[in-house]
Every structure is written in structure tokens, then in C-alpha cells.
Amino acid sequence: MRSLQLSGITASHSGTPVLHGIDLAVRAGSTTAVLGPSGCGKTTLLRVVAGFMRPDTGEVRVGDEVVAGPGVWVAPEKRGLGYVAQEGNLFPHLDVAANISYGLPRRERRARAGVGDLLELVGLTGDLAHRRPDQLSGGQQQRVALARALARRPRIVLLDEPFSALDPELRVATREAVAAALAHEQATVVLVTHDRAEALSFADQVAIMHEGRLTQVGAPAYVYRAPTDRRSAVSLGEACFLPGWLDNGVVTCALGELPVPDVSGSGPCEVLIRPEQLRLGEPTASPYVAEVTRTVFYGHDALVELRLDDPRGDSVDVSARVLGDEAPAVGSRVSVRVVGTPHVVTLDGAHPG
8 A cells, every 4th residue: 555645736738737736645545536527637637646747846756755756757657556547448359358467467467367356356257357348338347447457456546537437327336346346455546536426425535626726625524514615515515505694603694593613703604504404394393484496306305495584584595405205395385494513614704713
């Protein structure tokens, strides 16, 4: 196992800046997901780590070894990294066994050493060893690509949106199989993705990227519950933002007085409440009442859009997530209450305690 450390990384394409001072630490044996929209610089960052691209400034350190930095450049094949691209990039004229053993020392390659074990590790059977890539499903191809990356026992595995081309059901199954294989190998992993569910469920650490900058890095539950800004909050899931007034650890908004014990000071602020934090009931159960304007049914649950009666006279739109068979009818009126602690996203004259 090796750790990965990026310090002050900048990079550009044809003179256009893409990465701006990236600092990121990935501890040995852990998984970090870099989450962001298309074009934000995620793949460029992965290419810098892999050695496919030189950074303009900064340092890349694998374990105790500097592999890129001022006056230092280690070639990609000497960094001990495994790389799995979005499409897998298997050789179409080679069978599965030859694809996996490609790049191994000749003696091991001729013996096709460990191919069956590697296939089993990624949740496939050895019977597939003699099939060509065009005889495999998309999910099987991605697992073979991972087996090929693991064949050389890399210190760090880099995953470049490897599940994005798969249909939803296959994506989840493949992701779970890949995660189990990587955990078994105790690999240090960096995944880049634009899929928030993938980032939150797959990784020990999530790094949110916007426009070539990391805006927040932390454990999945932490970045989801306490995003640094509105844009990061939205990138991680549905969000309700309410204007409010903070005073001595209590914020007053359209849903009443809500405790925010980790924030001190006073002044106007904006409060983040996730839809699953809202509970609906009979309109007499709470002084905070809303009209149901729309429901979006997903089967296991539903998103209920609400127009809240603000006691101050202004209507406020919020969304609640409920069980699929508990979604109220459009036009009905329901009470709304908050469970858990909301998060102050922006504030003026106050600061996190």
C-alpha cells in the first residue's frame, strides 16, 4: 500500500489553465472520489497522477517517492500505478487471459499466471478466460480491465469514470464487485466521477471539484451534511435553501426556530435543509403548513414539492422525500417539520464555531 500526496498542482491545455493549485492527500489503502461536472478538470488531474501529463507546477508524491515535481519526472510505467479508463480499452484481438496478462513479464505472460484468480477476484469465472472482449457484456469488460490493472500489483489504482457507460442496474453490480476486489487487495484508489451516488457510496473520502479547484474534501457523510457552499451542496444531492436569521446558535426561518449549535454569531444567513429532513403530517399537526404542488414518484420513495405558508407573508418552495406509498396528493395541504440539524451555508456576521 502507498499513500498519494498532491501539492500545489497546476496544469493547462494549450495554454489554457485547467487545474489551479490542487492539494489532496489520499491515505494508504483508502479510496478517494473526485466528484465534479464534466469539464471541471477531473480527468486532467488523474492524468497528472498517472504520468500521462506533466503538471505546470506542484508535486506528486507516491508513498515517500516524488514522481513529479521541480526537476523530477518518473515515467508512467515506473510509477507502479494501475489505470482503468472509462471504456476499459481492452485489446479486441486478444482473449480475456491475454488482455489481463498483457504487460506482465514474459515468463508470467506465457504461463498466464494467476488469470483465473484475478477473474475470480473481480467476480468473474475462469470460463471467460478464452473469450474475446466482444463476447462480454459492458460490465464484464470493465471487470476484466480492473483485473488487468491489478495483475501487476499496483501501488495505487486510478479509475476514470469506469462505470458511466453502463446501464443503472449493471453499474451498481459492477461497482460493488470492483469495490470488493479493491478492498481485498488493500489498494489505494482514486476514482473520478460525476455521479454523486457513486462518489458517496464508493469512497472513504470525497473531493469536490469545480472549475479546476477542490472546494471541499472530507468523509462522505460530512461533505453531504456540511457543504462549504451552495454549489457543493447541490452537487451532492437535492437541497432546500431558506433565508434566515442567526442568533446565538438558533436560526429563524420559514420553518421556525431551528438549533444550529455549531455556528456562532448573529446576522442574516442561508440555511440548507435536505429533503429527507422534512417530515409531513396532517395540517393541524404543526403551525408550519404547505400546499403540495408536485410529486415525483420513484417507486421506493417520492419527492414532494411544497409551497410553504411563510408566517412573514412570503411563500417559500421546499421539497420533502417520503416513502413512495406515502406521497400526498397534489393540491392537498400538509404540516411540515424539520428533523435533525440544518446547516448554515452562507452567513453574514457569523461563523462556524
